């Protein structure tokens with residue numbers, strides 16, 4: 125976990141990482157980092173806003189060959205728990221909003237975009253794009269509820285130090301899965317999920333309803349238990365919180 129490819133400016137660290145030839149010479153844990161990401165990609169068609177030099181916009185290239193393709197949600201667990209670990213050491217009310225947004229209270233502090241390349245039944249490599257808002261104080265895009273480490277704590281952080289901590293936590297969380305098996309991070313992930321205490325209002329294509337977050341199954345689908353006891357299973361974007 126040594127190599128960092130630093131670029132003053134890139135359209136997207138994920139796009140750049142995809143363009144590299146990811147062969148045996150490229151170490152697991154290699155990071156692509158830019159100080160000025162001009163066309164940051166978010167989930168679906170979203171754009172990721174990041175002010176020049178203020179935040180971490182990185183892609184971590186993992187080669188988790190011990191994770192089967194069918195278990196790929198484990199990559200989300202590794203990355204979101206690693207970000208959680210770092211933030212939790214500095215502030216309270218950090219949580220993981222399924223599948224891999226990181227929240228502080230009701231605001232989003234980090235976003236994750238994971239792109240896996242599957243070979244046979246295992247994950248050949250995984251490009252884990254992470255946008256962590258560190259020192260940005262003003263957000264100009266129409267992202268609904270952004271925040272940063274600075275806004276939450278009033279402190280200015282050293283992005284390099286945060287990067288070192290994040291890489292260490294990713295390594296730790298990845299080794300844990302390697303040693304303990306797929307889904308061994310389930311309970312930690314579940315324990316730290318956003319609004320996992322009590323009933324909240326959700327909406328799916330059919331209706332809005334009250335339900336509690338029961339966790340995530342081995343395929344990474346969200347499990348919601350309705351007031352009448354019925355448990356429904358949702359894939360990404362099939363359901364959302366109603367605020």
Ligand code: BTN
Nearest residue numbers: 136138165166167235236253255
């Ligand atoms: C989201 O919440 O919609 C995901 C945002 C992911 C943003 C990061 S910033 C670094 C990496 N490169 C990209 O183009 N996107 C990810």
